[in-house]
Amino acid sequence: MKPAPFRYVAPTTINDAVRQIAEFGYDAKILAGGQSLIPTMNFRLAQPQVLIDLNGVGELAFLETSPAGGLRIGAMTRQRTIERSALVAKNAPLLHATMPHIAHVQIRNRGTVGGSLAHADPAAELPAVMVALAARFKLRSVRGERWVPADQFYLDLFTTALEPDELIFEIEVPPPPPRTGWSIQELARRRGDYALVGLAATVQLDETGRCSNARLIYLSVGAGPTPAPAAAAMLLGKTPDAALTLEAARAAAHQDIEPMADIHATAAYRRQLVAVLGQRALREAFARAKESS
């Protein structure tokens, strides 16, 4: 379990970093927190020629209120920083509540927001949460910058909209609209394990108490963050109650999601969890939305 030989470069500015990424392209892997990449290299499943270490690029680690009242998060911000931030708790409570579900404290101490988002593990929480929050990512390369909405960033298994010369520079999370509620639900065998199934949900009520917007973004059930559009459609325009949330959760389980079996769970069990967790998430999210109205 020792990695194959690689060249190590450690830029200290964002300009140097993108230049090196452009230079080495597919031969390079970007090292952020290393909590997925390093084990993969130790198993020799990844054998990059070059490792570009972003840990020395101070410009990538920041956390502040966005002009709109949401959050601006530098890609190299540690997950633990998010977890301990009062600002995040205030401006993006769903993101804040998600953090304890991500692995263990030791991993969150090193793990970064941008690293997890770019790695695009279908079992990871942060991609699903960013889609649920309608966040957008600023990508940077020697060619310049561009913004990509989170829901357009995830293309397939471990595959994103990042070009080989790009990195994530910044994540922008919009402020929560009025009368919104949220929930993060996941089930793991042991605390800190990858979720068997999880979801991040955000809902919004209109002034009459009807559901005007709903996002259920599941994790660990597909190639990436997996929305449940049929379930969401079922909620729109209706006043949420127990029967409705149950019906929507069932729609997620039987129309939207086609879970896979693996050694930890059968497809049927995962489908059951999609329904159970969906219902729990909606119940909690609508309760929060009503509270904030």
Add this chain to the structure above:
Amino acid sequence: MSTRYFGQPIKRNEDPRLLVGQATFTDDVHLPGMLHAAFVRSNYAHATIKQIDTQAARAMPGVVAIFTAEDLGDYWKPGPLLVPPPPVKHLVFNPRMQVPLAKHKICHAGEAFAVVLAETRYQAEDAAEQVFLEVEMLPAVVDIETALAPEAPLIHAGLAQNLNAHVVQEKGDYARARRQADVVIERKFYYDRGTAAAMENRGIVVNWDRRDQELTIWDTTQAPIAIRNGLAAMLGLSEQQVRVIAPFIGGGFGPKIMMFYPEEVVLPWAAIKLNRPIKWIEDRQENFYATTQERGQVHSAEIALTRKGKVLGIKDLFIHDAGAYAPYGLTVALNSQCTLLGQYDVPNYYSEFHSVFTNKPIVTPYRGAGRQHGVFVMERLLDVAARELGIDRVEIRKRNLITPNKFPYNNEIIYQDFAPLVYDSGNYLPALERAAAMIDYDRFLREEQPRLRAEGKRVGLGIVTYVEGTGIGPYEGARVTVEASGRVSVATGIGTQGQGHYTSFAQIVAEQLGVDVRNVRVVTGDTAQFYWGAGTFASRGAVVAGNAVHAAAVAVRNKILKFASEELDADESELELVDGSVRIADAPLRSIRLGELAQRANPLRGAVKPGTEPGLEATDYFGPERGATASGVHAMIVEVDPETMMIEIKRYVVVHDCGSVINPMILEGQIHGGVAQGIGNAFYEQLVFDPNGQLMNASFMDYLLPTSDTVPHIETDHVETPSPLNPLGIKGAGEAGAIPVGPLFAQALEDALNIPGLEIREIPLSPSRLYELVSQLEP
């Protein structure tokens, strides 16, 4: 009255060193010029070797040598059969042992076929990637129920079937018991594989000193003396030229008693050949393939009872997964066979097993060592019987317990130590009643559970019993020396993997010599310190080595008394050993420090009486007639979320009887660790092999060990029924915590879910599997 040391919860002597990271583990040994080894392992589970191409690898940077089976020449031999079959009539036994490096065939994924020696482990692994194995693939034998089928691929040459052994053992006449029974219940039970996953993987450092012609090996083995003897014979060296040191070891649990692992054979040979020290530290991925595993069995069992729940007989036919080779003989399967009857007075028993070869890693004992399976079958049969007969589950157990007047109790079949399975002593009812009282059995079922069910909660209780055959022979020895400083040193041949021997053995000595436990230094696992011994296994360290230490300490005590009576001019009966001195009890000012006495017993000049042995030292041995039988009861309360099948253990109670207790704190630690492993085994851990014999979860990401949040607080209590088989009255405690957890989970989860028809007949379980079992019941 002098201070008592035996039986006290004394803090461990070894902990300060361990806690600050200053203890020597094998990987802490660094030698100048040391090479690093990487073994090249097969990705296939079953294949014929066509060619091994090492050419490209030899040219890689840092590579010093690459060896395959061909290079080993005459040194290449299958390993020894460690445990011969017991003297059972009509027994069929086909021994097939592991080889140093695969030569003709690959028999399991991860089997090594070459070793790379390089300047660094990194370079060794880089080169290992460039060693190419060309094979003819063969279909793999994975499922043990079809391993003996006529169409099954054959694993070993010279065998017409993948049959390792066939054994029948009988007590009484089961067929007659069945005819007389009011009820006969038949069930099939499954128990799948896991791995011990010791915190420290295996490791070896070898140093060949060419000038002194001495070989030193640091090895994470549980049996350093046997390793020394075997290696000396294999390498053509005198035993005095080979020193094996088993330093601090981060957990043994049984797989480290296995020998000889291929790495243990190949690396000493290579170190001599290359005249360079070599280090190999098994990594976690290798550990999943290259270290032995345990636990695959399928049982078809039946129980015959009277209407009142008295067991008349048991019949059990089972298949045992031996893995690719079976160096450990029949120990695991015999333990299953011999532990099944448990605490119960069963007059008729028919037990038959087939041990089969499969293309999976080798099976050797791992904490519990087959006892789990027997206990699972028996306890589940009793649960089913209780339900069918409408008898309370504690009550049906009480009706069948062996009563105290029946000891020694002869089960008439042959145990793993080749002696008849005779329980030396036991007092089962008080432990069962104590556990029921601690878990509040009656009140829980009468009041609490109905109330919780009315709230929609699914909470259940489990309570099961077990026995553990412990402390088997042949023997261990120890040497106890009082030094001139007054400090006492103790040496024994067994190895230590975290059991607290540095303290418990010191307590045994302190008790005899009246010295502070902290002034007793214990050395284990160094063949240069003690020559004789068998090793640490079968929960025997405290029983066998402990009693050897006791015997040596008593001998030293006698020497002290004899010598002091001369020096103090007093009768031996007037003397007492207190606070590191020997003194006249009625005149405590007339005393001699033990160090002073030791010095006088070892004069530098002058004359001694003819026949005098120098110093205050004694060596003694202890070998029990047969094993001592420990026992216990586990009970728990568990809540299940019926929507997700996730569990929460609300309470966990252990009442345990391991005879006299040396150190209750160490004993609790043993039980806690065992329960943790048992919980892992019952609900989290499972080695999943695909139909090609590939292990699907060879990492801690997918192999789920119990963690601090999955192991509950454990409430313990003890019943002490001293064993008559050894002077200290000790029974072993190493495996007890892990043994009955499977049937405990099964019973408690059935009770919690309370779904008609739900019967759990397999371990391990998981939320997903529980959901599947429940779903299958619904129309």
